[in-house]
Amino acid sequence: MFEQLTQLVQQYGGDAVVNNSAVPNEHNEAVVKEAGNSIFEGLQKIASEGGAEQLAGLFNGSTPIDSSNPVVQQITQQLTGSLGEKFGLSSADSSGVASNMIPQVLNSLVNKAKDPNDSSFQISDIINSISGNSGQASGIMDTISKYGMQFGLDQNADGKVDIADAVAITQSKGGISGLLGKLFGK
Template identity: 65%
Template sequence: MFKQLTQLVQQYGNDAVVKNNAIPNEQNEAVMNEASSSILSGLQKMVSEGGTEQFASLFSGNNAQDSSNPAVQKLTEQLTGNLGNKFGLSNEVASGVAGSMIPKILGSLIGKAKNPNDSSFEISDLITAISGGSGQNSGIMEAISKYGGQFGLDQNADGKVDMSDAIEAVTKKSGSMGSILGKLFGK
């Protein structure tokens, strides 16, 4: 997952970092690396501190791109602080970089995870990277199941995403949706 995240940071960091005169050119790569690691560590911290519903809310509609979403705000604030502390950037510059990049990166990351036609990135990859493969997977899945119907994972239209949806999708062999649910539920 870190590779895909880094690619998104490179993609959206060009305007926010490379073309930003307030950031010395020799720091461009380090600033973008910090953005990648801040997003991943921020999501991990959010989940480890009991914020699974906050994380799962990113999967609802376009919440991952909404700068007023509490999860997006938390990650933006974390990156702003890290850029200021590690690179001596003013709060205004660091906030501008973080505010420009975080919503775009999260929106693209979550969009790829939700897209059944994009096999480059799976929801299960995101969950494993964030939880470190720990027992938190079930808590994350419970939270995501609340939002699952909103991005097509509720196969039997019972209002929740659970093993019956995974079994139904895998049994139907409904193309990539079956493979997503199969991977999502460890089948």
């Protein structure tokens, strides 16, 4: 999972790092690597500190993935501090790099994990990877499922919300607009 995350960070690192005059070119690769490490470690920290609801909100789309999201805020703060400490970037420059890159990478990660046609990321693999133990992973997945159940998304009545339910909704309820209507109560 870390390798795929690193690829996403490299993909979005162009504007935030490579094309940024505040980041010396000799540090571009190391700054991109640090961003990947910060995202992974930040998600691990949130999972280890009992942030199941925050992670569930991130992965099920119930909270926007922008600067108002607590997960984005925590990882952005961590990366900002790290860039200043390790590469001597000013606070404003570090914050600019982090706040440009973190929401983009997390949005892409979540969208890829939710896309049934993209097997590069699976939500369960991501959760298992960041949680480090099955108890935490199970708790996070249970929280994601619980919120899905509250929205009435358990289409096959198996007691959990998973990809089979998403397929059932999109096939029987008007495609993706039907799925979004279910989520937003329309």
